Amino acid sequence: MIGFWTLIKRETMRFFQVPNNTILPVLVSTALYFIIFGVALGERISTGSPEEYLIFLIPGLIMMNMISGAFSNPSGSLFVSRLLGYINDVLLSSLSYKEIVSAYIIGGVIRGIVLGIITWITGLFFATVGIHHLGWFLLYSILTCVVFACLGILIGLYAERNDTLNIPRNFVITPLVFLGGVFYSLEVIPETLRQITLYNPLFYMINGLRYSMTGTAEASIWLGAILLIALSTVLILLCTYLFKIGWKLRS
Amino acid sequence: MYAIEITGLTKKYGSFTAVNNLSLSIPKGMFYGLLGPNGAGKSSTIHCITGLANITQGTIKVLGKDVVTDYQEARKLVGLSQQDIHIDPYFTMDQVLVYQAGYFGIPAGEAKKRAEKLLKQFGVWEKRNEIYRKLSGGMKRKVEIAKALIHKPKILILDEPTAGLDVQTRKDLWEFIREQNKQGLTVILTTHYLEEAEALCEKIGIITEGKLHIEANTQELKKQHKNKKLEEIFLSLTEKKQ
Ligand SMILES: Nc1ncnc2c1ncn2[C@@H]1O[C@H](COP(=O)(O)OP(=O)(O)O)[C@@H](O)[C@H]1O
Ligand SMILES: [Mg+2]
Numbered sequence: 040m041i042g043f044w045t046l047i048k049r050e051t052m053r054f055f056q057v058p059n060n061t062i063l064p065v066l067v068s069t070a071l072y073f074i075i076f077g078v079a080l081g082e083r084i085s086t087g088s089p090e091e092y093l094i095f096l097i098p099g100l101i102m103m104n105m106i107s108g109a110f111s112n113p114s115g116s117l118f119v120s121r122l123l124g125y126i127n128d129v130l131l132s133s134l135s136y137k138e139i140v141s142a143y144i145i146g147g148v149i150r151g152i153v154l155g156i157i158t159w160i161t162g163l164f165f166a167t168v169g170i171h172h173l174g175w176f177l178l179y180s181i182l183t184c185v186v187f188a189c190l191g192i193l194i195g196l197y198a199e200r201n202d203t204l205n206i207p208r209n210f211v212i213t214p215l216v217f218l219g220g221v222f223y224s225l226e227v228i229p230e231t232l233r234q235i236t237l238y239n240p241l242f243y244m245i246n247g248l249r250y251s252m253t254g255t256a257e258a259s260i261w262l263g264a265i266l267l268i269a270l271s272t273v274l275i276l277l278c279t280y281l282f283k284i285g286w287k288l289r290s
Numbered sequence: 291m292y293a294i295e296i297t298g299l300t301k302k303y304g305s306f307t308a309v310n311n312l313s314l315s316i317p318k319g320m321f322y323g324l325l326g327p328n329g330a331g332k333s334s335t336i337h338c339i340t341g342l343a344n345i346t347q348g349t350i351k352v353l354g355k356d357v358v359t360d361y362q363e364a365r366k367l368v369g370l371s372q373q374d375i376h377i378d379p380y381f382t383m384d385q386v387l388v389y390q391a392g393y394f395g396i397p398a399g400e401a402k403k404r405a406e407k408l409l410k411q412f413g414v415w416e417k418r419n420e421i422y423r424k425l426s427g428g429m430k431r432k433v434e435i436a437k438a439l440i441h442k443p444k445i446l447i448l449d450e451p452t453a454g455l456d457v458q459t460r461k462d463l464w465e466f467i468r469e470q471n472k473q474g475l476t477v478i479l480t481t482h483y484l485e486e487a488e489a490l491c492e493k494i495g496i497i498t499e500g501k502l503h504i505e506a507n508t509q510e511l512k513k514q515h516k517n518k519k520l521e522e523i524f525l526s527l528t529e530k531k532q
């Protein structure tokens with residue numbers, strides 16, 4: 040157990056040690072989103088009152104920052120330690136593959152949750168959103184972080200160059216998050232976009248977290264939960280298998 | 291039971307065979323020299339023992355523990371000082387050791403004590419709060435070896451540890467390692483300094499092109515070759531092969 044905790048500590052420490060690089064930017068961008076979309080444009084992109092729109096927006100932004108944090112922690116850490124070779128410290132140790140994978144995932148989840156909480160606190164300056172249903176809230180926030188931490192592990196293992204590391208983030212995750220209903224409800228968008236949105240897995244994750252906080256949902260909560268459980272199970276198994284065979288880790 | 295027992299080891303990188311059906315047994319407590327020209331497959335063999343490389347074929351046991359099926363136990367028994375040193379650039383030397391001990395399940399308090407002892411032993415205690423980049427080549431090597439010893443392994447593998455070290459540093463290092471060997475530590479050494487191997491190793495194995503070319507007791511080998519220097523013997527043996 041000590042070995043496992045040591046690796047978790049290592050995985051989370053860097054994040055807390057350089058708050059100027061990891062926490063402050065999130066704080067600033069989140070505040071900007073609230074000001075631009077919530078305060079300035081809110082009335083034009085929503086049917087309800089500005090207050091209602093801010094309440095709608097907050098869970099979406101929480102999800103966005105959680106996803107980004109959960110993904111970047113393991114992807115960055117694995118990539119750099121592979122590049123510089125000090126991943127060998129872990130490979131030479133008596134940690135089991137399961138412990139190693141779990142520690143990287145937990146590192147990602149912790150970073151995701153911390154960023155989510157920071158977003159929430161920032162949001163409190165604009166509108167008050169609490170928790171409507173704790174069970175769903177925990178399930179959606181934690182499993183979403185698990186899914187993206189696993190994706191971060193996959194990219195952290197796969198990438199040979201720094202730019203590869205950012206491709207999935209810039210070209211897949213961010214678009215899917217933005218088009219997944221962070222900023223708008225299905226009601227206000229054209230029919231075609233609405234149909235497309237229903238195929239976006241991120242929509243169901245954002246929808247689920249929004250339900251757990253505000254009590255209103257635009258799609259089935261169960262569907263999102265099943266999707267998350269299925270995705271996280273498959274991804275955890277895949278990551279563990281890749282560590283076991285030493286994919287991109289052992290020569 | 292052997293400290294290291296390699297049976298029919300083959301290591302391929304793609305279609306290239308770096309280690310070719312190698313079998314090798316190293317008894318407990320021995321100071322063993324693994325010699326051979328550049329690219330012979332020494333590091334590849336070592337990486338197969340320590341889990342840095344996947345075994346293509348064959349088995350390796352460390353004090354009876356299979357390095358694949360019983361890898362966690364096997365890893366505890368071995369410490370490796372790598373040929374190329376890789377250390378987290380943001381960690382201080384103290385942290386490097388304490389974290390490494392932590393991965394092996396050693397509590398922080400005990401890890402700190404061991405780190406202090408090793409850093410003092412190697413004369414780099416004043417550098418405990420420095421990061422890797424601020425260290426000289428010799429100091430880096432000392433920290434790498436301290437890292438290999440932090441979990442008190444039964445077997446220490448030193449992959450070209452003295453490349454680039456000055457005479458005094460080498461002498462100190464060997465004094466320390468020799469002392470550890472006397473206390474029961476099995477030591478496996480690869481080096482290009484053959485005088486070093488001659489002076490330190492009870493037994494040597496010479497690898498060429500991924501195969502064990504010759505294995506002999508150092509003194510007997512010298513006797514067989516009319517007390518020539520190991521360097522000359524090595525050259526005549528490895529030349530014949532080519
Ligand atoms: N990761 C790797 N990928 C491909 N080839 C490798 C790799 N590591 C070593 N080799 C090749 O395997 C051979 C043996 O290398 P190595 O075991 O490092 O030799 P030694 O340590 O005896 O100098 C060399 O030809 C080397 O180029
Ligand atoms: Mg080598």
